[in-house]
Amino acid sequence: MIKVVDVSHHYGIRPVLSHINFEIPTGQLVVLMGQNGVGKSTLLSIVAGLMAPAKGYVEINGIRRRATEAGELQIRRQMVFLPDQPWLPEFRTGREWLMAVGELYDRDAEQLMDHIPRLLDLFQLTEKGEAPIRTYSNGQKKKLAICGALVTEAPILVLDEPFTGGLDAAALLALGRVLRHLTAQGDTTILMASQIGEMIEPLAARIAILEGARLKAYDTLEALRARTGCSGSLSEVYERLVHPQTLEQIENYFSRPKA
Amino acid sequence: MKARIPFHSNAVWPPLGMVAVFAFAYVMLEGGLWIIERAAGLRPGLLSSMPEVFNVRSGILGTAAGIYALFRLGRFHPAFNSSYAAWLKSTPWSSARPLPLGPIHPVWQDGVVLGALAAVGAWHTSNGWQLPLIVFGFTYLIGLLLLLAFTQTWFPCLLLGFLWPCPLLPAMDGLPRLGIFAAIILVTWFGLRKSLQAFPWERTSSDNPPAVPPGRAKSVLEVQVQIPALSRASVQASNVGWPFQSLSPKPGKVPISISTSAAVGALSGWWIYCLMAGPQMPLPPEALLLIAGMAALIRLAIYCSGLGPSFNLWSRLASGQIIIPGFDQVFVTPVLVVALAIAGGILIRHSGAWSSETTAALVALLNFVLLSGRPTMRQWLLTGQHRYRFPVVRSAMNKQLFVSNS
Numbered sequence: 001m002i003k004v005v006d007v008s009h010h011y012g013i014r015p016v017l018s019h020i021n022f023e024i025p026t027g028q029l030v031v032l033m034g035q036n037g038v039g040k041s042t043l044l045s046i047v048a049g050l051m052a053p054a055k056g057y058v059e060i061n062g063i064r065r066r067a068t069e070a071g072e073l074q075i076r077r078q079m080v081f082l083p084d085q086p087w088l089p090e091f092r093t094g095r096e097w098l099m100a101v102g103e104l105y106d107r108d109a110e111q112l113m114d115h116i117p118r119l120l121d122l123f124q125l126t127e128k129g130e131a132p133i134r135t136y137s138n139g140q141k142k143k144l145a146i147c148g149a150l151v152t153e154a155p156i157l158v159l160d161e162p163f164t165g166g167l168d169a170a171a172l173l174a175l176g177r178v179l180r181h182l183t184a185q186g187d188t189t190i191l192m193a194s195q196i197g198e199m200i201e202p203l204a205a206r207i208a209i210l211e212g213a214r215l216k217a218y219d220t221l222e223a224l225r226a227r228t229g230c231s232g233s234l235s236e237v238y239e240r241l242v243h244p245q246t247l248e249q250i251e252n253y254f255s256r257p258k259a
Numbered sequence: 260m261k262a263r264i265p266f267h268s269n270a271v272w273p274p275l276g277m278v279a280v281f282a283f284a285y286v287m288l289e290g291g292l293w294i295i296e297r298a299a300g301l302r303p304g305l306l307s308s309m310p311e312v313f314n315v316r317s318g319i320l321g322t323a324a325g326i327y328a329l330f331r332l333g334r335f336h337p338a339f340n341s342s343y344a345a346w347l348k349s350t351p352w353s354s355a356r357p358l359p360l361g362p363i364h365p366v367w368q369d370g371v372v373l374g375a376l377a378a379v380g381a382w383h384t385s386n387g388w389q390l391p392l393i394v395f396g397f398t399y400l401i402g403l404l405l406l407l408a409f410t411q412t413w414f415p416c417l418l419l420g421f422l423w424p425c426p427l428l429p430a431m432d433g434l435p436r437l438g439i440f441a442a443i444i445l446v447t448w449f450g451l452r453k454s455l456q457a458f459p460w461e462r463t464s465s466d467n468p469p470a471v472p473p474g475r476a477k478s479v480l481e482v483q484v485q486i487p488a489l490s491r492a493s494v495q496a497s498n499v500g501w502p503f504q505s506l507s508p509k510p511g512k513v514p515i516s517i518s519t520s521a522a523v524g525a526l527s528g529w530w531i532y533c534l535m536a537g538p539q540m541p542l543p544p545e546a547l548l549l550i551a552g553m554a555a556l557i558r559l560a561i562y563c564s565g566l567g568p569s570f571n572l573w574s575r576l577a578s579g580q581i582i583i584p585g586f587d588q589v590f591v592t593p594v595l596v597v598a599l600a601i602a603g604g605i606l607i608r609h610s611g612a613w614s615s616e617t618t619a620a621l622v623a624l625l626n627f628v629l630l631s632g633r634p635t636m637r638q639w640l641l642t643g644q645h646r647y648r649f650p651v652v653r654s655a656m657n658k659q660l661f662v663s664n665s
Contacts, residue, residue: 010570013577050502051646052569052585054578066585072641076508087501087650100499104507148503 001026002047002156002191007056009042016042017053018213024206026061026155027186029179031200032193033238034210040193041084041160043210047191048081048158060156077105080154084161086145090134094125094144097133098151105152112151119147122174139166146175157182159192163199172199179203197235207234211242271335271361271368273327281323285379288315313385320380324391327372328398335361337458338410344459354455363451365399400447407450410460415450420526422446427537505565505647510640520631528623535615542618544604551600551625555593558629562589562636566645585644592632596625 002024009017016039024030032040045051047058049065049072057064060079063071089097095116102112120129123143128136136144142165149157162179163172180203182188194200200207207224209217217224225231228240239247292307306312335358337344343360352359373395377388384390404423407416425431425439454460499507534540568586575581603621607613634643 010574010578012571012574045646048502049506052644054570054574054580066642066644069638069641073508073510076506079506081502081506083502086503089498089500092498097499101503104499104503104509106508148500 001059001061002189003059004043004047005057005059007043007046007053007058009039009046009053009055015213017046017210020056020210020215022208022215022218024189024191026189027183028205029183029190029192029203030206030208031204032191032208032210033195034193035242038210039213040210044081044158044160044191044193045083048079049075050081050083078154079156079158080105080149080152081158082145082149082160082162084165086148088133088141088145088148091132093130093132094120094136094147095129097144098147101148102151105154107151107153115151115153116147119150122178123147123171124168137166139168139171141165142167143171146171150178155188157188157190157192159190161193161195163194163196176203197233197238201234204234207238209238209241217241271331271366273330273372277326277330281319284319285316288312288319310385313383317380317384317390320376320384320391321394324373324376324395325398327376328395329402331369331399332363332402332406336363336406338406338454338460348459354452354458358455363403363455364448400443403447403451407447407454410454410457412450412454412457415446415453417522417526418446419443419450421529424530424533424537427533429537501650502647510637514635514637515630517631520627523630524623524625524627527626528619531622532615532619535618544608544613547604547618547621548597548600551596554625554629555596558596559589559593562639565648565650566640566643567648569644569646583644585642588634589639589643592628595632596629599625599628 004020004022007017007020008015020043022030032043034040042051046053049058052066057067059065060075063075065075066072092100098116098119099109099112102116103109107115117126117129120126123146125140125143125147128140133141133144146162149159162175167175176199179190183190183203183205192200201221204221206218206220208215217227219227221234221237224237224241228237230237230240236247289307292312295301296303296306333339337347337358347359350359373392376391376395380391381388404416404419407413407419422439422443426436431439531542535542568583570578575583600621603624607617607621639645
């Protein structure tokens with residue numbers, strides 16, 4: 001379980017997160033949505049342990065982040081964070097890097113030998129597996145970074161915009177299926193930021209929407225539909241919640257008679 | 260039946276190429292002088308008996324002796340030769356047997372090589388026969404000291420750290436100095452045996468502590484002092500990229516214990532004492548303060564490498580959160596060290612007790628505080644209220660140099 005308790009943060013005098021509270025039960029996939037610059041990546045960084053908040057705290061399976069050495073190490077063993085733009089060691093081959101990441105999380109070498117080829121195959125990287133990462137395209141680097149997160153088999157995944165960064169259609173499909181499979185098993189908890197409604201609608205158990213440094217909504221898609229009175233897709237529900245005036249403006253634009 | 264690995268003692272001869280290079284250099288010098296003397300019509304031996312020429316000859320002989328010492332260690336010790344070590348690991352070799360490629364310890368062949376260099380020195384230079392022997396001895400012993408550190412044989416290393424500056428002390432003139440050198444040789448020899456017994460050397464890390472054989476106490480130094488560049492675990496960790504390394508479940512930092520801090524503090528104090536009491540190197544309070552300030556800054560730089568505050572000074576002022584205890588704890592030990600250096604300096608100077616002993620004690624105390632002061636690196640990395648920074652890699656090929664803040 002991930003528990004975010006009264007988290008606030010600011011850059012300079014600009015508040016970026018203000019009194020954020022929510023809980024993600026084990027085995028659920030929660031998607032964080034919001035406009036650019038609203039604090040999604042900051043919140044994910046705080047949950048992942050990359051930065052400490054100005055106020056508030058995060059608990060993972062009942063252990064408070066950065067409270068004790070043993071507790072923090074226990075959390076780190078259970079969680080992996082994939083940022084929007086990770087930095088991968090350019091001179092290592094993809095396969096070597098995946099082995100190193102797996103070993104970092106104490107995955108058995110034999111198990112890794114079996115898992116890594118399957119992952120590379122899933123993301124069409126088998127041929128590039130032996131090549132240095134510097135020769136990869138941006139999309140291939142993103143695929144490899146996703147493989148890096150998956151190879152750890154961590155029960156908690158924190159993913160920042162996993163569907164962006166030049167992924168091709170096959171990779172989007174594969175990633176969607178993998179995430180759905182992981183949550184269907186019931187023991188993997190996922191928190192991710194994404195704006196691609198079509199991809200996340202079939203996956204998300206709950207949706208958290210950030211606006212103006214605050215958590216504007218945190219609920220299931222059905223509950224959000226009921227709240228907005230919109231029976232459409234997640235993108236439409238999101239637009240109605242965050243930009244109600246935009247929808248009106250669009251309707252006005254098209255309803256105006258041609259001169 | 261397993262065959263005993265033969266002892267190829269004849270293998271320690273220097274390679275022909277090495278001998279040829281130094282012989283060529285020597286012959287070129289002598290030949291050049293002879294030709295110039297003949298061509299200029301000078302008295303034979305006029306140029307070759309000049310002090311400058313003596314110094315050049317001494318330089319060639321000293322360099323030859325030093326390189327020979329490095330060759331003896333680098334070629335024959337598996338710690339300096341990874342492919343040799345890898346092969347040795349696959350054989351039934353143990354430290355009770357001679358090393359298959361040749362011994363590390365001096366043998367009669369070394370006597371022949373050094374004897375030849377000493378003979379040339381006695382015949383042809385003003386420094387006589389001693390210089391090649393002294394250069395060989397120092398290079399060999401210092402090389403072995405590095406080798407002990409490389410193989411993490413810490414106890415003899417620490418002992419040697421205390422013994423090496425002893426000959427500087429005036430009280431050690433004459434016979435005691437010889438005794439100290441004998442002790443250095445003895446401890447180095449003991450360390451060499453210990454390091455070979457520990458083969459194959461598995462690098463230790465906090466997350467993979469070394470197995471302690473039953474009945475043998477492990478020195479705290481063995482598990483607590485590490486050379487990160489030598490650690491296989493750290494090499495792997497440093498190559499997994501960002502943020503995988505920063506958020507690694509294996510931070511690989513071991514807290515330095517009180518006893519280790521005390522040992523290193525005492526060692527630094529001892530060196531200062533020997534340097535001040537021996538060659539009469541003065542260390543005024545101002546210099547001590549400067550050194551303490553630099554040491555405090557180095558600690559701060561190490562702790563803050565790749566890390567930053569969650570929010571900057573402007574944010575602190577704007578939000579009224581001037582002090583962030585979770586982050587500002589990193590300044591406590593460096594400030595304490597500088598304050599101690601100032602207070603100690605003032606106290607000792609005003610009491611009129613500024614001497615090599617009091618200065619050494621103050622240096623030992625400062626180093627002790629610097630190493631044992633809280634938070635430990637591990638505490639800081641895991642529980643500090645900081646932010647892991649995106650690595651700045653100045654590579655033209657790396658196009659992923661930006662990170663969004665929101």
